[in-house]
Amino acid sequence: MAISIQLPSDVEARLQNLAARTGRSKTYYITEAVLEHLDDLEDLYLAERELEAVRAGTSSTVPLVDVMKRYGMEG
Numbered sequence: 619m620a621i622s623i624q625l626p627s628d629v630e631a632r633l634q635n636l637a638a639r640t641g642r643s644k645t646y647y648i649t650e651a652v653l654e655h656l657d658d659l660e661d662l663y664l665a666e667r668e669l670e671a672v673r674a675g676t677s678s679t680v681p682l683v684d685v686m687k688r689y690g691m692e693g
Contacts, residue, residue, distance in 0.1 A: 623648075633647060633648070
């Protein structure tokens with residue numbers, strides 16, 4: 619899928635410099651950056667949604683000691 623973005627000139631210059639110095643394309647580095655931060659964003663938004671559910675009483679928590687026992691990790 620083609621996407622068009624405008625980057626600030628200083629970011630564009632850094633990206634161009636990195637691509638030139640490493641022999642990789644700017645697209646390669648943009649894709650790497652998106653993938654790295656997409657993982658973080660997914661984790662953040664899923665955690666926020668779960669926290670809202672816990673606070674609303676529609677989801678519950680399990681004490682850490684119970685989880686450790688369940689998976690044979692008793693201390």
